[in-house]
Amino acid sequence: MSLSPGTRLGVYEVEAPLGAGGMGEVYRARDTRLDRPVAIKVLPTELAADPQFIERFDREAKAISQLNHPNICTLYDVGEHEAIRFLVLEFLEGETLAARLEHGALKLEDALKIAGEISSALDQAHRAGIVHRDLKPANVMLTRTGAKLLDFGLAKQAASPLVNRRGSAAAAAAASGALTSEGAIIGTFQYMAPEQLEGVEADARADIFAFGAILYEMVTGRKAFEGKTAVSLITSILRDEPPLVATLVPVAPRALDRLLKACMAKDPDTRLRSTHDLSLQLKWLAEGDAHAAPEHVTAPSHANAPAARPSRSLGVTGVIGGALAVAAVAAAILAVRLMRQPPPTAAEQIQFTMPAPENSAFSLQPTFAVSPDGRQIAFVATTPAAPMLFVRSLGSLTVRPLPGTEQATFPFWSPDSRSVAFFAAGKLKKMQLGAAAPSVLCDAPLGRGGTWSADNIVLFAPSTTGPLLRVDAAGGSPSPATTLDDSRGEIAHWWPSLLPDGRHFLYVAVTGGQRPSDTRVGSLDSREATTLFAGDSLTTYASGHLFFWRDGGVMAQPFDPSARRLSGEAVSVATPVGQGVGVGYVSFSASQTGVIAYSRGISRPVSQLTLKDRAGRVISTAGEPGDYLNIALSPDERRAAVALTTGTPENRDLWLIDFSRSGRVRLTSDPTAETLPVWSPDGTRIIFGAVKGGAQGLYAMNADGSGSEELLIKFDVQAFPLDWSRDGRFLLYFSQSPKTGFDLWVLPLGGDKKPFPFLQTAFSEDNAAFAPDTKWIAYVSNESGSDEVYVQPFPATGKKYRVSSNGGTYPTWRGDGRELFFLAPNGTMMAAAIKAGAGVEPGIPQALFPSGIPLLGNRHQYAVTKDGQRFLLNLPQGRSTPTPLTVVVNWQNSSR
Numbered sequence: 013m014s015l016s017p018g019t020r021l022g023v024y025e026v027e028a029p030l031g032a033g034g035m036g037e038v039y040r041a042r043d044t045r046l047d048r049p050v051a052i053k054v055l056p057t058e059l060a061a062d063p064q065f066i067e068r069f070d071r072e073a074k075a076i077s078q079l080n081h082p083n084i085c086t087l088y089d090v091g092e093h094e095a096i097r098f099l100v101l102e103f104l105e106g107e108t109l110a111a112r113l114e115h116g117a118l119k120l121e122d123a124l125k126i127a128g129e130i131s132s133a134l135d136q137a138h139r140a141g142i143v144h145r146d147l148k149p150a151n152v153m154l155t156r157t158g159a160k161l162l163d164f165g166l167a168k169q170a171a172s173p174l175v176n177r178r179g180s181a182a183a184a185a186a187a188s189g190a191l192t193s194e195g196a197i198i199g200t201f202q203y204m205a206p207e208q209l210e211g212v213e214a215d216a217r218a219d220i221f222a223f224g225a226i227l228y229e230m231v232t233g234r235k236a237f238e239g240k241t242a243v244s245l246i247t248s249i250l251r252d253e254p255p256l257v258a259t260l261v262p263v264a265p266r267a268l269d270r271l272l273k274a275c276m277a278k279d280p281d282t283r284l285r286s287t288h289d290l291s292l293q294l295k296w297l298a299e300g301d302a303h304a305a306p307e308h309v310t311a312p313s314h315a316n317a318p319a320a321r322p323s324r325s326l327g328v329t330g331v332i333g334g335a336l337a338v339a340a341v342a343a344a345i346l347a348v349r350l351m352r353q354p355p356p357t358a359a360e361q362i363q364f365t366m367p368a369p370e371n372s373a374f375s376l377q378p379t380f381a382v383s384p385d386g387r388q389i390a391f392v393a394t395t396p397a398a399p400m401l402f403v404r405s406l407g408s409l410t411v412r413p414l415p416g417t418e419q420a421t422f423p424f425w426s427p428d429s430r431s432v433a434f435f436a437a438g439k440l441k442k443m444q445l446g447a448a449a450p451s452v453l454c455d456a457p458l459g460r461g462g463t464w465s466a467d468n469i470v471l472f473a474p475s476t477t478g479p480l481l482r483v484d485a486a487g488g489s490p491s492p493a494t495t496l497d498d499s500r501g502e503i504a505h506w507w508p509s510l511l512p513d514g515r516h517f518l519y520v521a522v523t524g525g526q527r528p529s530d531t532r533v534g535s536l537d538s539r540e541a542t543t544l545f546a547g548d549s550l551t552t553y554a555s556g557h558l559f560f561w562r563d564g565g566v567m568a569q570p571f572d573p574s575a576r577r578l579s580g581e582a583v584s585v586a587t588p589v590g591q592g593v594g595v596g597y598v599s600f601s602a603s604q605t606g607v608i609a610y611s612r613g614i615s616r617p618v619s620q621l622t623l624k625d626r627a628g629r630v631i632s633t634a635g636e637p638g639d640y641l642n643i644a645l646s647p648d649e650r651r652a653a654v655a656l657t658t659g660t661p662e663n664r665d666l667w668l669i670d671f672s673r674s675g676r677v678r679l680t681s682d683p684t685a686e687t688l689p690v691w692s693p694d695g696t697r698i699i700f701g702a703v704k705g706g707a708q709g710l711y712a713m714n715a716d717g718s719g720s721e722e723l724l725i726k727f728d729v730q731a732f733p734l735d736w737s738r739d740g741r742f743l744l745y746f747s748q749s750p751k752t753g754f755d756l757w758v759l760p761l762g763g764d765k766k767p768f769p770f771l772q773t774a775f776s777e778d779n780a781a782f783a784p785d786t787k788w789i790a791y792v793s794n795e796s797g798s799d800e801v802y803v804q805p806f807p808a809t810g811k812k813y814r815v816s817s818n819g820g821t822y823p824t825w826r827g828d829g830r831e832l833f834f835l836a837p838n839g840t841m842m843a844a845a846i847k848a849g850a851g852v853e854p855g856i857p858q859a860l861f862p863s864g865i866p867l868l869g870n871r872h873q874y875a876v877t878k879d880g881q882r883f884l885l886n887l888p889q890g891r892s893t894p895t896p897l898t899v900v901v902n903w904q905n906s907s908r
Contacts, residue, residue, distance in 0.1 A: 015039055015054065021093040022098060024052055036069070040103060043088075049103040050088060054096060066097070073099055078140045083133035084161045085153070104160055109226070110149035114446060117233030117292065120264060126152075127227045129159040131294055134223065135287035137161075138216045145214055146221035148203045149229065163897050172425055192424045201242060201408055202235065206250050206278050217280040220290060224275025232260045236276065240605065243902045245364055245407045250278065262681040267297055279552065361905045366609075367896040368393045369411045371755055372556065375866075378599050378611045380897065383429035386605030390414075390432045391897065394866075398838060401434060403445060406607070406899065416449040417441075422459055422597075426485070427466045435459030436839075437819075438798040440472055442485065452767050453487040457753075457776055457794040461507040461550065461597075465514045469536065473506045473519075475776065477753040480505045480519060482536065494519065495539045496751075503729060503748060507550040507596055508534075511573045512604075518544070518551045518558075520596045529596070531560065533576050544578065554602035557906065561598045564588045566610060568903075585903055586610045602903075609899045618889040621669060623882055628841075628861025631882065633668045635676050637889045644698075645875035645884060646715075652875065652884060653679070653689035653698055653715075665858045666700060668715075688871060690733045691715070693740045699724065701732035703743075710745060710759070725759060725767065734779070734871070737786045744770070744780050744789065754778045756791060758806075770808055779822050779871055782806070783829045788848060789814070790823035790832055801834045803852050813852040815844050820857070822871070827878025835874075839863050841883065864888070 014037060019026040023044050030038040036053045043050050057070045076087040089100035109126070112118070118126070130152060137144060144151075146163065153160040202210075205221035208214050212563045224549075228236040236254045239245030257264045257272065271293050277283040284290055368374045380391035389404045401417035404410075414420075420434040426442070433442040438457050443450035453470060462472035468485035471493055481490035496516040504522040513519060515537055521530045531551045534541040544551075549561035555567040558578065565587025570580040589600055591611045599611035621634040621643065639657040641664065646652065652669045656676070657784040661836075664685040668677045679698070680686045686702045692715075699712045708727045713719065724743075731747040734756075743759040754776040770789065771777040780791035789806045792799050801820040803813045815823070819837040826833070832854070834846050841863045845855030865873045866885045875884045 020426045051103045053099045061592035081136040083129045104153045107153035109152040118230045123230035126159045128294045131291045133161040217283045362901040365896040381423045382603045383425045383600040385429045386603035424462045426464050454490050463508045463510045471508045477504045509552050550598045566600045606902045608903045612895045620889045622887045640870040643875045647695040655687040688732045699733050735781045737782045792821050815854040824876050825879035
């Protein structure tokens with residue numbers, strides 16, 4: 013939302029956001045002259061310069077202004093304030109018909125009453141020459157005074173009927189303007205008339221078809237047309253007839269079936285001709301006259317993709333647009349040409365791509381999940397505000413953002429496909445589709461996957477270390493579900509996935525040493541586990557197969573879930589497929605209904621080292637763009653050491669960026685990955701982390717690249733350097749323990765060189781830095797349930813001082829120790845004054861500027877000059893453009 017409470021648009025004062033869609037943002041506001049609530053629909057700034065969207069916005073205003081009817085939302089005013097276009101509408105309280113239908117069929121008398129009010133509103137619009145073109149339950153508000161028709165954003169002046177059955181669907185669509193510039197058909201598939209799907213310009217009879225589909229759904233509680241994908245839905249609309257109402261609702265009069273057939277006739281010429289006649293038929297039906305039904309009988313079809321459940325206030329009827337790629341819509345339209353042919357004996361495999369919603373982007377390693385019924389996909393996409401969850405129905409062009417899911421990751425579904433669980437802000441949360449906000453189940457500092465049983469047990473990995481936990485789906489205190497095997501060096505159990513019996517599950521046993529991780533089968537009824545195979549890939553069971561990642565793609569192998577045994581040969585089902593986000597995560601998901609989705613892998617990210625001042629103004633850039641990971645500024649501030657990925661095959665090495673020469677020089681070149689460089693106080697040495705010879709270690713080398721590397725210390729667990737004290741005596745590093753998670757340790761660089769813990773607790777401590785005088789250490793801990801910045805004395809005394817107030821990470825000291833910088837959860841660069849003496853008095857953190865640094869868990873993504881006036885940032889170069897998700901329906905039925 014772009015308008016905050018208190019914003020004035022002329023005499024209208026914004027009070028609260030109500031929702032947003034592809035065509036507008038809607039707010040509750042107050043008319044200060046008349047002191048009454050109103051709804052304000054605003055054309056978003058990013059669309060205000062697009063003639064197409066301006067035309068649609070103005071079209072809605074003109075359409076509503078011509079209509080004055082008790083069952084049509086009233087337009088009060090049209091305005092423009094400081095280049096913001098807005099409509100002022102009647103504020104309605106109630107729920108949408110779509111929300112009401114989530115609870116099932118309506119009583120027959122209620123359905124007929126609402127239908128009569130909708131048809132009366134349509135009749136008024138049609139008499140004014142206006143065709144709605146997007147009639148659906150989400151655009152009908154149920155209020156105490158009756159039904160109200162909303163959202164005339166796609167309405168247009170009716171033209172003479174155009175019924176041209178010749179030529180390709182794509183050509184017809186292009187001729188009629190039925191395709192937008194984004195390649196999306198105007199309207200919502202679920203309720204579109206056949207002629208709209210074929211690209212023929214719609215007249216009033218298209219609204220009558222949609223009305224028939226809505227009435228059918230109100231009376232029966234099921235969609236008139238069913239299809240798991242856009243293509244199968246279009247097929248159903250063009251070819252199928254829904255079951256007779258009388259077979260589903262015995263009390264319904266037969267005349268209702270005749271009326272519905274007349275509304276949903278495939279050929280508009282045989283459809284009921286006017287909404288006036290429709291209103292009369294409904295009136296006679298409501299009065300019990302079963303003999304007044306029309307004679308026209310034609311065939312409709314099916315589509316049971318779940319309807320979007322909008323918010324219960326005016327304006328939240330739009331959805332984020334652009335959900336299907338042009339290629340997917342083109343494939344659907346091409347299929348329309350074949351729909352008159354007899355269906356094949358077996359369901360054909362269908363593939364299409366799904367881009368991120370408009371004004372958002374997938375991360376370079378997308379996290380998503382196909383619903384158990386195969387009809388929806390929940391996914392995380394990054395918006396200008398924050399990453400959040402969206403849900404896309406595969407039978408519709410619509411995508412719904414889920415409010416309150418900012419910073420979500422690793423979503424997974426409830427077994428009934430009605431709720432989504434996810435991790436965010438150090439918590440495991442769930443959200444029922446259509447709810448106003450998610451609820452918290454329990455703590456989960458750094459979640460690594462979950463699964464939800466039919467018995468409402470949620471099994472999940474709460475952090476990067478430790479066993480799997482289980483918790484009731486209603487929330488509560490979690491308890492251990494697995495036990496780490498110390499003899500194998502296990503440090504964590506990740507990526508749980510339930511098998512069909514609801515008691516056994518798959519998971520990855522992560523080891524921290526040289527032994528490989530395993531994919532195992534565990535049980536909710538005991539702590540015993542068996543190993544399936546060596547490997548650290550997220551593994552999923554669906555439709556008789558195990559899916560797992562191997563050699564850059566996803567394989568499927570027959571699996572007996574009762575015996576928990578693999579058989580046959582593994583075959584490739586998707587390649588390439590990305591793997592990342594720590595050990596084992598795979599951008600892949602499958603349903604029991606034969607639907608799979610995957611990301612084709614991550615393209616190498618490109619970032620630019622950028623120097624900014626305290627106001628966020630760009631001063632200069634350093635070096636050429638590349639796949640940078642870490643930044644360490646040299647003590648003389650003339651160079652930066654970075655970890656940079658280059659080459660084919662890819663390898664991460666250490667490089668030096670020379671600011672005076674704007675070039676870069678390679679420091680390391682062996683096949684292993686080196687990362688997190690840390691400078692010595694005199695700028696002559698660099699310490700870094702690497703896995704060499706199968707073991708994790710900290711290594712030192714000369715900063716000019718001369719000489720050989722020196723192994724300082726070797727570990728059996730993951731460990732990397734963080735900071736070198738200014739007096740040169742200590743190295744601060746983090747280590748991952750199987751029992752206590754991320755801990756902070758200190759390695760003396762003189763004397764016996766025996767490391768000792770600085771912080772080793774049940775919580776995760778990370779991202780630490782020495783104060784310039786070496787008397788204090790700033791660090792991040794999740795002990796409060798979310799990441800916050802703290803300061804403790806060094807050596808540790810047990811005292812600690814919290815610096816951040818609403819979340820923070822990556823603390824960095826100013827050269828004199830009097831200021832501490834860190835990043836807020838939304839990426840804003842923060843600064844807090846520090847007064848240190850016998851204790852620490854942190855000042856109130858102040859926001860400096862939006863850093864633009866994505867919070868992906870990578871350390872040392874910025875550095876600060878000693879005077880605290882300049883910031884060297886590792887910024888993504890432009891907008892990341894990972895590939896869209898690929899969705900495959902009936903994956904088993906390959907034509908190859």
